[in-house]
Amino acid sequence: MSLKIRLTRGGAKKRPYYRIVVADARAPRDGRFIDKVGAYDPMKAKDDPARIQLDTDKIQGWLAKGAQPTDRVLRFLDQAGLAKRPARNNPQKAEPGDKAKERAAKRAEKAAAPAEDAA
Secondary structure (H helix, E strand, O other): OOEEEEEEEEEEOOEEEEEEEEEEOOOOOOOOOOEEEEEEOOOOOOOOOOOEEEOHHHHHHHHHOOOEEOHHHHHHHHHHOOOOOOOOOOOOOOOOOHHHHHHHHHHHHHHHHHHHHHO
């Protein structure tokens, strides 16, 4: 059984509130979970200490048992010093795709053709 430490959504429409839970990876997002280990309220200010609440003892126990945090939860755990989030680097992120490169090349050819005719 693969365990995940992840967020489950609660709260009203346009007023989200998340619980940080340990759940079976196959369970639905807002469905059955094993243990509640924290809470996250994105409506609070970023510098508010009540924005993210973590039960560090429970989280360390579940991490020792092999539970895998999702990326968002791993960010919270990294801020709290409970886990290390590896830095990511994608140097090709802003590079356009193949089709966009083809369109840009065609545009450049069309722009160059009138310039050659005038010369």
